[in-house]
Amino acid sequence: xxxxxxxxxxxxDDGPGAVQAMMARACESEEHGSQFALxxxxxxxxxERLDAGALRELAPLLKHVTARFxxxxxxxxxxxxxxxxLRALLASVDEAYLPEGVxxxxxxxxxxxxxxxxxxxxxxxxRFVRHLAGLSAPRPTRTWHRACVTLADEAAAREDVxxxxxxxxxxxxxxxxxxxxxxxxxxxxxxxxxxxxxxxxRGAVWAAALTGGPEAVPxxxxxxxxxxxxxxxxxxxxxxxxxAINALGAIDDPRALEALWRLRAPIRNRxxxxxxxxxxxxxxxxxxxTRAQLxxxxxxxxxxxxxxxxxxxxxxxxxxxxxxGAAAVRITFTGADGRALRTAPAAVKDGFPExxxxxxxxxxxxxxxxxxxxxxxxxxxxxDRVWPYAEWCEHYRDHPITGAVxxxxxxxxxxxxxxxxxxxxxxxxxxxHVRLWHxxxxxxxxxxxxxxRVVDEQVRQPFxxxxxxxxxxxxxxxxxxxxxxxxxxxxxxxxxxxxLFRERGWQTNFLGRHEGGLNGEARGEFxxxxxxxxxxxxxxDDADWAIEYAATDQVRxxxxxxxxxxxxxxxxxxPPVFSEAMRDVDLFVGVTSIAAxxxxxxxxxxxxAAYRREAGFGALTASAEVRRAALERILPRTRIxxxxxxxxxxxxxxxxxxxxxxxxxxxxxxxxxxxxxxxIVQGRxxxxxxxxxxxxxxxxxxxxxxxxxxxxxxxxxxxxxxxIGV
Numbered sequence: 001x002x003x004x005x006x007x008x009x010x011x012x013d014d015g016p017g018a019v020q021a022m023m024a025r026a027c028e029s030e031e032h033g034s035q036f037a038l039x040x041x042x043x044x045x046x047x048e049r050l051d052a053g054a055l056r057e058l059a060p061l062l063k064h065v066t067a068r069f070x071x072x073x074x075x076x077x078x079x080x081x082x083x084x085x086l087r088a089l090l091a092s093v094d095e096a097y098l099p100e101g102v103x104x105x106x107x108x109x110x111x112x113x114x115x116x117x118x119x120x121x122x123x124x125x126x127r128f129v130r131h132l133a134g135l136s137a138p139r140p141t142r143t144w145h146r147a148c149v150t151l152a153d154e155a156a157a158r159e160d161v162x163x164x165x166x167x168x169x170x171x172x173x174x175x176x177x178x179x180x181x182x183x184x185x186x187x188x189x190x191x192x193x194x195x196x197x198x199x200x201x202r203g204a205v206w207a208a209a210l211t212g213g214p215e216a217v218p219x220x221x222x223x224x225x226x227x228x229x230x231x232x233x234x235x236x237x238x239x240x241x242x243x244a245i246n247a248l249g250a251i252d253d254p255r256a257l258e259a260l261w262r263l264r265a266p267i268r269n270r271x272x273x274x275x276x277x278x279x280x281x282x283x284x285x286x287x288x289x290t291r292a293q294l295x296x297x298x299x300x301x302x303x304x305x306x307x308x309x310x311x312x313x314x315x316x317x318x319x320x321x322x323x324x325g326a327a328a329v330r331i332t333f334t335g336a337d338g339r340a341l342r343t344a345p346a347a348v349k350d351g352f353p354e355x356x357x358x359x360x361x362x363x364x365x366x367x368x369x370x371x372x373x374x375x376x377x378x379x380x381x382x383x384d385r386v387w388p389y390a391e392w393c394e395h396y397r398d399h400p401i402t403g404a405v406x407x408x409x410x411x412x413x414x415x416x417x418x419x420x421x422x423x424x425x426x427x428x429x430x431x432x433h434v435r436l437w438h439x440x441x442x443x444x445x446x447x448x449x450x451x452x453r454v455v456d457e458q459v460r461q462p463f464x465x466x467x468x469x470x471x472x473x474x475x476x477x478x479x480x481x482x483x484x485x486x487x488x489x490x491x492x493x494x495x496x497x498x499x500l501f502r503e504r505g506w507q508t509n510f511l512g513r514h515e516g517g518l519n520g521e522a523r524g525e526f527x528x529x530x531x532x533x534x535x536x537x538x539x540x541d542d543a544d545w546a547i548e549y550a551a552t553d554q555v556r557x558x559x560x561x562x563x564x565x566x567x568x569x570x571x572x573x574x575p576p577v578f579s580e581a582m583r584d585v586d587l588f589v590g591v592t593s594i595a596a597x598x599x600x601x602x603x604x605x606x607x608x609a610a611y612r613r614e615a616g617f618g619a620l621t622a623s624a625e626v627r628r629a630a631l632e633r634i635l636p637r638t639r640i641x642x643x644x645x646x647x648x649x650x651x652x653x654x655x656x657x658x659x660x661x662x663x664x665x666x667x668x669x670x671x672x673x674x675x676x677x678x679x680i681v682q683g684r685x686x687x688x689x690x691x692x693x694x695x696x697x698x699x700x701x702x703x704x705x706x707x708x709x710x711x712x713x714x715x716x717x718x719x720x721x722x723x724i725g726v
Contacts, residue, residue, distance in 0.1 A: 016054045019047045023065050030072050037078035040069065044085040052092070059093045066090060070101025076195050080136070091130060096123045102133050104197045107174070109167035112160040113204070128155040132203030138239075138275065139246045140206060148207050158211045165208035168192060168201065168240070169222040192227070193240060202243040209247035214255050220244045221259040228267045241267070242275050249279025257283055257298040264295075265372040270507045277529075292385070292528065296395045296402075299373060302366050304400035312359060314352040317345065321363050323404045326374060326462035329367045331359060366401065373405050378463045380436050382526040382580035389413070392434040397426055408461045410437035410450060422446070424459070440470050440575050454693050455633040464694040467630055469622035471582035477570050483554040484570065487585050491540055492592040494550040500588055511539050511547045520550065524584055526577045532558045532565055533581035535588065549594070555585055586623050590698070595666050620649050624665035627699050630692070631664075634703075638690065640710040651702060655712035657724055662709075667701045669709070671724070678723050680705055 026039035047058070055062075066086045074082075083101070090099055098117055103110045116125055128151040135144065152158055173190040193201040205223065209216045221244070228241030245263065248256045260279055267273060277291070284294040304310050308323035318334045333341045333348060348356055387396070396406045412420045413431035421427070422437050439447045447466070453459075454466045477484045494511060501508045501522045508522035520537040536553035557573045558565040570578070620628070628646060635644050643654045650661040650670075659672040669678040692699060708715065715721055 015050060016058050019043055019050065019058060020061060022046060023061060027065060027068060030068060033072055033074035034078050036069065036072055037074050037082050040065070040082045040086070044082070044089075047089055048085070055089060055093045059090070062086065062090050062093070063097070063099065067100040070099070079196060080199070084134070087130065087133070096121065096126050098126045098129055101196070102129060102200060104194050107192075107194060107197065108171050109164055109192065109201065109204075110197070111167070112163040113157070116157070116160055122155065124151070124155040125157065127151055128157050128207075129200070132207060133200040135203040135206065136199055138242050145206075145210055145250075148203075149210050152207055152211050157207075161204050161207040162212050162216065164201075164204040165212075165216060165219045165223065168205065169219040169226060192237075198239055201240060205240065205243045206247050206250075209251060213251055214253040217248065217251065217253070217255045217259050220248050220251075220256075221263065224248070224259075224263055224272075225266060228263075228269055228272045238269055238272055241269075241272055245272060245275045245279055249282050252283075252286060254298070257294065258300050261295060261298045261300070262368075262372075265368070265375070268502055268505070295376070299395070299399060299402055300365075300369055301400050302362060302369065304366070306398065306400060308400040308404055310362075312355065314348050314355055317348050319348065319356075319359055321359055321366065323366065323370060323401060325460065326405045326408055327370070329363050329370060331363050369401050370404065373402050374462045377402070377405050377409070377436075381438055381465075381468070382531075382577050383528045384574065384576065385435060385528070386414075387434045389431040389434055393426070396434075405462050408459055409465055411435070412437050422450070424453075437465065438576055438579075439466070439468050440472075440579050451629060451633065451693075455630075455691075458691050459693065460691075461694050464626070464696070467626050467694055469579075469583050469586065469626050471579040471586070471622055472575070473570055473578065481569055481571070482567060483556045484582070485554060486582065487535075487555060487589045488553050490552040490589045491594050492537075492550050492552060492589060493594065494539070494547045494592075496592040497537070497550060497588060500591060504584055504587070506535075506584070511537075511550060522588075524581060526581050527574060530560050531568075531573065531577045531581075532560070533585070534558065535585050552589060555582065557581070583622070586621050590621060590623055590665065593666075595668070620665050623698075624649075627664050627696065627702065630694075630696075630699060631702070634690070634692070638707075640707060643710045644706060651706060653706050653709045655709050657712045657726065660705075660709045660712075662702050662705055664702065665698075667698055667705065669705060676723070678720070680708070680720060 022043035023040065026036055026043060029035040029039055047055070047062075050058070069079075069082060069086065087099055087102065090097055098121070103114050103117065105114075113129060117129065131144075131148060131151050140148075152161065171192070173192045175190050205220070209220060224241045224244040226241075227237035227244070245260070248259050248263075257280075260276060260283070263276060264273075267276060280294055281291050284291045287294065289297075302310075304321075304323070309320055310322075311318055311320045313319075316336045320332045320334065322330055322332070324330050330342070331344075333344055335341070335345070344356055396402050407425075410422055410424055411426070412422050412435050413427050414420050414433040414435075416432055420435075422442070437450075439450075442450075450466045454461065474486065477486065498508065498510065504524065506522045506524040509517070509520060511517050511520050518539060522535045522537070524533050524535075525531070526533065534556045536556075537550045538553065539547045540549045540551040541547065557568045557570060557578070559568045559572075573581075631646060631651060635641050635646075638644075640653070645652045647661070649665070650663055653660045653662060660678065661670045661672065662668070663670075669680060670676065671678050690703065692703075712724060715724070715726075
């Protein structure tokens with residue numbers, strides 16, 4: 001129907017004729033998407049006031065305008081309200097009619113519903129699809145839930161939405177360069193769902209969850225991972241991931257809880273993490289427990305036995321997947337001769353490829369859970385969490401994966417008289433309560449004794465505990481009251497800093513020459529989410545776009561009050577929270593400071609040289625003091641003990657050619673007697689099988705340099721020999 005026909009057929013009365021004229025005028029602006037939408041918005045209220053007979057008379061016009069609007073290039077912010085209005089009008093006059101644009105024309109994920117509409121249209125199916133498209137909120141109401149299940153059954157569409165979910169989770173995405181853009185933009189980006197069809201896609205996700213229940217869990221989890229993790233670069237990703245997360249939260253089944261648990265580690269998006277927390281909180285409330293209890297009770301065991309292993313017989317070989325310590329998961333293959341192999345023999349590879357693939361996938365899943373549990377349990381260091389003894393035994397000590405983490409840690413057990421006693425193993429009898437030991441609560445002599453014991457027994461702790469850094473409020477911080485300048489005025493590599501923020505779970509904005517991009521604030525939550533540390537930083541160079549270096553500034557603390565955060569006095573922050581937050585900040589500065597960059601001296605730059613020398617060889621931080629304490633216990637057990645001595649801030653190493661001073665904070669090396677800087681770039685691993693009580697790259701680097709320089713006459717690297725003067 002051409003535009004002039006619309007106009008000439010318009011009647012002059014105030015009813016249908018006026019609506020027809022307004023819509024004709026709107027269609028004249030079809031090439032100007034936003035104007036087209038605005039004019040239709042003016043026409044919709046008039047159309048909604050018409051009686052049923054007048055609307056039936058306008059049905060052909062409404063269908064025509066709806067189709068033109070569906071094909072027009074209209075910004076998403078203008079489109080949604082008009083779409084809903086036009087579709088509601090059409091539904092009131094022709095319940096069986098599904099307007100063009102409700103389902104995408106080409107997207108593969110919608111093919112099952114689209115094919116049903118084409119080959120077997122029905123009023124029930126149209127009602128169901130319109131119901132899906134009517135979902136605009138992240139979490140639908142219970143009324144929407146009930147109607148969705150009823151309409152899906154009336155339309156016999158359960159299998160269709162299950163297939164839609166599969167396609168959303170697994171099918172290849174579209175690329176705007178190859179498949180055409182969503183809008184007039186020529187930028188290239190990938191998408192699974194056209195932004196015009198986000199609502200109906202989220203509706204399909206929810207319908208699949210509500211009708212499929214536990215059977216939908218694996219694909220909901222896959223969809224959340226696909227659309228919600230960094231690096232995917234998928235348009236509309238977070239919204240669709242949010243639908244999958246919220247739908248998982250609505251499924252009252254252990255498999256859904258396990259899926260939510262697994263999503264906690266890979267998803268870093270702040271909004272999605274809030275939705276994860278909301279879903280877990282709702283599930284916890286259904287069970288009458290706290291969110292923390294829910295998380296620890298849903299750690300997957302992956303079918304492992306109490307000893308952390310599972311065995312399968314493949315032909316004449318026994319294949320064993322086992323957790324070994326707090327950081328390793330291994331597969332071994334034992335033949336009829338009793339000899340265990342680390343690699344799959346040909347008989348297993350060729351004879352049982354599918355079973356072998358499943359066992360390798362199982363090992364990968366167990367590794368991911370083990371890594372996540374190490375991080376989760378370490379996060380408990382900032383919480384004042386106390387468990388009933390039986391509950392701790394069930395969910396920590398006796399769990400096949402979590403147990404591998406906790407067995408290398410120091411725990412405190414409370415007896416019936418209320419006294420706490422620290423131990424590496426559970427006491428022989430029953431204890432009343434259990435809590436994780438933190439050195440900030442212990443006496444200095446007790447900390448020293450635990451460090452000696454850990455080294456003597458060569459306990460490899462899953463994270464620093466006995467040797468954990470302690471950060472107490474200083475007199476200067478008592479004076480500033482609300483902020484700390486302890487880590488201010490450092491020059492850091494900004495990209496490394498930003499990556500480390502993300503790795504440690506801190507939320508931050510990205511610095512750059514854009515609005516708000518010159519003031520950085522990273523936020524990390526501690527104490528079970530009741531406290532938040534804020535680390536301020538800003539660009540230090542004059543780059544037009546990419547920020548290479550940043551300068552650090554204050555650290556402040558905030559306390560949660562309902563849904564808001566309020567600034568807190570440093571003196572009010574619980575000591576474990578303050579210590580753990582400052583430990584993270586120390587890590588950020590120590591790892592990303594230009595003072596720790598071994599390549600800096602080769603750049604011929606003098607910018608920030610004074611800072612680099614001061615920070616690279618200056619006073620020791622708490623983490624460096626812990627390295628010193630570890631070296632005091634490790635070095636006497638090594639073959640270079642007679643050539644090493646700890647002297648203030650340095651490890652002094654006496655080689656055959658020269659004497660060297662390795663700074664315990666930066667691992668930078670100075671040579672005596674002139675104090676010349678020695679640049680050594682090498683792998684950050686301690687030599688051989690040297691025991692270390694905890695993982696620490698800087699400690700490994702210091703030891704590797706010490707072993708190298710103690711035998712400096714054997715060095716073959718030409719650049720090092722030249723600096724030494726050989």
